[in-house]
Amino acid sequence: MYFFLRNLSFLEISYTSVTLPRMLANLISEEDKTISFTGCATQMYFLLFLGGTECFLLGVMAYDRYAAICHPLHYPCIMNNVRCTVMAAVSWLSGIFMSFGQTSVIFILPFCGSHEINHFFCDIPPVLKLACGDTFLTEIVVFIVALVFVTFPFVLILVSYLLIITTIMKMPSAEGRHKAFSTCSSHLVVVTLFFGTGTVMYLRPNSAYAPDIDKLLSLFYTVITPMLNPIIYSLRNKEVKGSLRRVIARMCFLNSGR
Template sequence: MEKENQTVFPEFVLLGLSGLPELQALLFLVFLMSYITALMGNFFIFSLSLADPALHTPMYFFLRNLSFLEIFYTSVTLPKMLANLISDDKTISLIGCATQMYFLLFLGGTECFLLGVMAYDRYTAICHPLRYSCIMNNTRCTVMAAASWLSGIFMSFGETSVIFIFPFCGSHEINHFFCDIPPVLKLACGDTFLSEVVVFVVALIFITFPFVLILVSYLLIITTIMKMPSAEGRHKAFSTCSSHLVVVTLFYGTGIVMYLRPNSAYSPDIDKLLSLFYTVVTPMLNPIIYSLRNKEVKGALKRVIARKCFLNSGH
């Protein structure tokens, strides 16, 4: 039966942390610095890996894709979060909310598969070093990267559609920083069970499949590393993979808790905290994790600076 006094409205209100007015200015500064750090760090990795020929390898090709993605991923949510912290107007239109959710899912889904592909690349490099250049050729790398992006595009369209087919009535307040699936679906009118099942199944595929691929890849990598006779070789192999494992743990850990738990376990406050990890913390840490103690990145930076200095002195 149709609900009485049902109202359909063209916009939502993003509550965020409006219940803590004394922290708004501090949170604005923290989020702003995080956003700037994420943009600058990912742009640095993207630009450097393009500029230096020594980094034109499969590993840095996928890292370049990841950095490019993270620039836009943070820009989907953080500018609106920043604006809401310093403005009394915390509204977002229905179309704006759907658009934000679409790009959030598109880029998040793409990142899931990119991280899986990067694990496969590391597995090939360590477990099959002699065949590495043959297996990870330019064509195969391009196809895997393109497949990751396309999978994210189609998945996000389907996921967003099953959420916004419903009318929204009653409260129009989203108890979150942005338009994520769980808080928006709670405002939908009608029986949302089928949509919840679709969301769960798609999340299971997009999160579990790459995650299992990563786990299998690293089990094989660790087995191969332990068989290496040289302690220096083992150390180098572990250091190469450790950065990727840190990113995977942060990204998939929060994603699994967010989208693969029962609805009875839904908690707005926990959701807000977890969402900050995969929308703010991970994009900000990615460039730091991948470039910290990375001799290839440091060497590439020195070569690019030396080349620019040489060109300037020549003029």
Template structure:
């Protein structure tokens, strides 16, 4: 191994380096994992870049719904690029050491972009609510200025809180081990390494999770309860099917992301398991970004038509 594991007799309060355990417990398939995650990363980059391209260039997609979809695809590329290249480097070199500063930086970006995803998914549900429940007011309510303000608010809304939370966690002393049993620097596995009683920090994590996960999720549920009620009152089956098709893609992404994130950050500390934590994290950091373009493309005729036009031009 190219990295050194800390001796438990050392002074851990000044630890300047961690070890990301990642998938080192599967030594025989390191090459397979590197190939698999490389392909996944390429798929995420290409798929989401296609969505960004068509929502920017196709005149038929110059609508608020696709403006937010383009933002969401940009976010997915940023989100996965914070964790996946580092994981690929660890799998390739087997050097899993990461400095305290780099670990804090990675965690901060994961948290900020995660908050952005929560806000953006809530904004997208509000867009669908206005479009379906108040169609006559839609052009006025969701004008370009409002859309830009909602998008910017989603991108920057979580920055101050998440920077503060990251600083709070990395000001802790670490005295159990310097091995992070995860494939990126995330809050639960790092808190497990901290000295003494971390209950105050755990409460802080729960409060922030309630703010950035539960509140947007409740807003999404409220929007969809109104949307479903409106759809069921539509007079024709064709109208109901068309209205539901514009929402179903977004709803699938919401369930994938919020389901895994909620279980990760809001379940009791005693139930945390490294294997389950890694699996859940794969869902909201890799699986959702990978399936995002596919989910939105298969359920949206406008996106399919725009993709056909793009490839025909090529």
């Protein structure tokens, strides 16, 4: 679990670094807010690469929780070091190939007229809006690729949690059920936040594009979700909760002493 959490932490540090610094600079600055054609393509590539990788990584983490809860005695054999490394590597490589294909399909389109992107960063829907001519085929390709890369991890997560819930319900003690569920509740919250906003953004026709709503949704999966993930996972950790209680108790003691 901690091996995959290290991967997720590094991924989300990189994910926010792709969009957030530029976004903040544009919001603060009143002067030049332009981005080059190459810079826009590069930003979109890394955004899709890291987003696609996170989809698969969350799916792998769901399988890891399934192995830990449903097959606890065989867990060290099922999730050995080699298999964990291979799963993480496949997640990263999948994101690389998916983002390269998606970015190439979009940026070979001709762009004419207004070059003003009505968004915080170079995302697929606002950039497609700037393309000239018929973009129907491109939209279909983008939709199919996004559907495959969202559906496969989501099905893996769904099946894993159905098996986990079935196993938990068969446990004789309430304490055992609570302990088993608490080990995967953090992951379940993260999955809901990430897949919920990502599905609305990418699995819909371009004709349903609404700039204001998309800007709000984009903040969820580029800023709010990565910010909440450390808090969600840390608060499930006994050592972190113990340290937090000690800090609060010390602050209360100092305040009462005054």
